[in-house]
Amino acid sequence: MARTCSVCMREDREEVERALLKGEPLRPMARRTGLSRAALQRHKLHIALALAPSPKAAELLHRSKLTAMVEDLIREVHRLKRKAERARDIRAAIKGLDTALKGIEVLAKLTGELDTRAQHNSLHVHLDAERALAIAETYAARHRVQPGTAHRSPTMPTGG
Numbered sequence: 001m002a003r004t005c006s007v008c009m010r011e012d013r014e015e016v017e018r019a020l021l022k023g024e025p026l027r028p029m030a031r032r033t034g035l036s037r038a039a040l041q042r043h044k045l046h047i048a049l050a051l052a053p054s055p056k057a058a059e060l061l062h063r064s065k066l067t068a069m070v071e072d073l074i075r076e077v078h079r080l081k082r083k084a085e086r087a088r089d090i091r092a093a094i095k096g097l098d099t100a101l102k103g104i105e106v107l108a109k110l111t112g113e114l115d116t117r118a119q120h121n122s123l124h125v126h127l128d129a130e131r132a133l134a135i136a137e138t139y140a141a142r143h144r145v146q147p148g149t150a151h152r153s154p155t156m157p158t159g160g
């Protein structure tokens with residue numbers, strides 16, 4: 001039979017949990033909330049269990065971090081692309097579009113919107129993400145031009 005926790009059931013549970021996490025002494029908390037110290041002590045374990053790292057949680061956290069990184073890079077690439085357009089550096093602008101596209105692909109894979117090989121080859125996706133990030137970073141580093149100083153990228157191939 002499941003035993004119900006008087007703290008878990010409370011409407012002000014979050015407030016109680018914040019106090020517990022801050023390490024507030026149980027005696028005054030018990031007095032204030034009308035809960036028993038034993039109940040508060042027991043609920044501490046519930047918090048610990050809820051906060052315990054799980055592989056799934058770590059995976060999700062890792063994903064969300066990667067997603068945020070890729071989103072940042074895409075924003076940066078868009079910014080640089082606009083700059084390149086203003087400077088009439090069309091090659092750099094096109095490269096920017098290409099890089100943004102790669103970033104979006106990676107982002108889509110990370111967020112699961114593209115149902116590609118990700119399902120049975122996560123290593124491949126990981127390598128793709130790293131490569132795309134490296135490309136975007138290289139692009140950002142090479143094209144950090146001052147506004148108004150139009151110049152051709154020294155790293156762009158001229159043939160084609």
Ligand SMILES: [Zn+2]
Nearest residue numbers: 005008043046
């Ligand atoms: Zn509880």
